[in-house]
Amino acid sequence: MKYLLDFFHQKVPKSGNEIPAYYRSALxxxxxxxxxxxLISFGLFYxxxxxxxIVPIVLAVLMFLCAFNTKKMSMRxxxxxxxxxxxFWTGWYIYSFGWSIGGQHILLPMLVLVFFNxxxxxxxxxxxxxxxxxxxxxxxxxxxxxxxxxxxxxxxAIIYQTINxxxxxxxxxxxxxxxxxxxxxxxxxLRINNQELHKEADTDPLTQLPNRRAMLDYIQNFCDTAPDxxxxxxxxxxxxxxxxxxxxxxxxxxxxxxxxxELFREKAGTDYRVCRWGGEEFCFFLPGKNIDxxxxxxxxxxxxxxxxxxxxxxNRFSITITIGIEENDFHSSIDTILERADKKLYMGxxxxxxxxxx
Numbered sequence: 186m187k188y189l190l191d192f193f194h195q196k197v198p199k200s201g202n203e204i205p206a207y208y209r210s211a212l213x214x215x216x217x218x219x220x221x222x223x224l225i226s227f228g229l230f231y232x233x234x235x236x237x238x239i240v241p242i243v244l245a246v247l248m249f250l251c252a253f254n255t256k257k258m259s260m261r262x263x264x265x266x267x268x269x270x271x272x273f274w275t276g277w278y279i280y281s282f283g284w285s286i287g288g289q290h291i292l293l294p295m296l297v298l299v300f301f302n303x304x305x306x307x308x309x310x311x312x313x314x315x316x317x318x319x320x321x322x323x324x325x326x327x328x329x330x331x332x333x334x335x336x337x338x339x340x341x342a343i344i345y346q347t348i349n350x351x352x353x354x355x356x357x358x359x360x361x362x363x364x365x366x367x368x369x370x371x372x373x374x375l376r377i378n379n380q381e382l383h384k385e386a387d388t389d390p391l392t393q394l395p396n397r398r399a400m401l402d403y404i405q406n407f408c409d410t411a412p413d414x415x416x417x418x419x420x421x422x423x424x425x426x427x428x429x430x431x432x433x434x435x436x437x438x439x440x441x442x443x444x445x446x447e448l449f450r451e452k453a454g455t456d457y458r459v460c461r462w463g464g465e466e467f468c469f470f471l472p473g474k475n476i477d478x479x480x481x482x483x484x485x486x487x488x489x490x491x492x493x494x495x496x497x498x499x500n501r502f503s504i505t506i507t508i509g510i511e512e513n514d515f516h517s518s519i520d521t522i523l524e525r526a527d528k529k530l531y532m533g534x535x536x537x538x539x540x541x542x543x
Contacts, residue, residue: 204260204263205367207363207364207366207367208260208301208302208303209255211360211363211364212263212264212298213252213255214356215294215356215359215360216249216252216267217249218355218359219244219248219270219271219291219352220244220249221245222348222352223241223244224242224245225348226238226241227241227242229348230335233337233338233344234335240274240277244274247270248267251263260302264299267295267298268299271291271294271295272295272320274291275288275289275320275324276320278291279324279327279328279333280327280333281333281334281335282334282345283328283333284324284328285342286337286342286345286349287353288345289321289325290349291349291353292317292320292321293353294353295317296314296317297357297361299313299314300314301364386398387399387402389460391442391461392443392445392461393446394446394459395461396461397461397463397468400458400460400462400470403458403470404416404418408519413515414472414473415472415473415513416470416471416473416512417474417475417476417479417511418471418512418522419468419471419479419483419508419509419511419526420462420466420467420469420508420527420529420530421466421467421468421483421486421506422465422466422508422534423441423442423445423465423504423505424504424534424538424539425538426441426465429441429502429504432502433497433498433502436497437497437498440495441504442461444493445490445493445504446459446461448490449467452486456474457471457474457479457482458470468523469483474512475512476510476511476512479543480510480541483510486506486508487505487507487508487539487540487541490504490506491506505538505539507530507534507538507541508530508540509525509526509528509529509531509543510529510541511523511526511529511543529542
């Protein structure tokens with residue numbers, strides 16, 4: 186029921202001369218197959234009955250003209266020409282050869298094209314569907330009360346039935362392949378775009394590290410998957426970063442943050458995760474580690490930063506970082522644990538910087 190309600194409430198774009206590429210491919214392919222089908226029907230009848238039928242020749246020409254002029258015709262006109270041709274053919278076919286030969290099945294591809302037309306409203310599609318059902322029932326009723334114009338022998342009837350079935354399934358296969366491929370391509374592109382947007386939303390554009398939101402989500406997910414997990418968090422801040430900006434410029438400050446991010450990624454490996462917390466602050470999450478193990482990791486990182494030699498536009502300089510660490514006490518919230526780490530960072534700043542406080 187939900188799908189039916191969604192179908193009736195879908196929005197319909199304004200109709201124009203532009204036909205979507207996938208729909209044009211399906212329409213042109215269907216028209217060409219139908220044109221060939223008309224020619225085969227003409228040839229078969231002439232071969233078996235030695236009579237010339239004008240109707241299939243005229244319809245074959247019409248379908249070829251429509252197929253090669255889709256760019257000059259509006260979408261609605263294209264579909265209307267295809268539909269009217271199909272309706273006329275099935276009516277003439279039942280009138281000429283009767284119901285048992287299977288010509289009425291050619292109505293089905295017409296419905297497929299109608300329902301995949303994005304410019305038609307749901308009401309129009311249902312109306313066409315009902316009209317097609319009524320038309321088919323009228324043709325059936327007519328066939329019960331009227332004798333076909335041309336009586337066929339069993340062999341000819343079997344050949345016609347085979348051609349009708351093949352034509353039906355070829356057109357349906359072409360349409361389904363094109364439409365399903367288009368839907369899958371669209372779905373694939375949407376998923377890729379959503380993944381890229383999600384990545385951009387969770388990534389700091391300057392350092393390409395995860396941002397604060399991504400880190401908090403990661404920590405929360407980690408805690409949700411394991412009861413009473415052991416972990417430690419650390420907040421690090423570059424010492425005298427304002428001096429770097431004031432002395433060498435903000436571009437140099439950005440350069441410094443990028444180089445530090447590269448170092449943090451290199452040192453982190455699988456031991457911990459790092460994100461840009463904001464400004465010149467970074468957050469480290471160390472899963473499965475107690476405060477002593479976390480201190481060892483952060484001390485090594487602090488030493489690596491101190492030994493890092495930076496050069497920007499001929500200016501050589503070095504920096505240090507102060508880090509505060511806190512471990513999970515199994516009853517405090519994540520925000521509380523992070524606040525404690527931040528307070529220890531402040532204690533390290535007061536105590537002289539370039540150190541790890543636990």
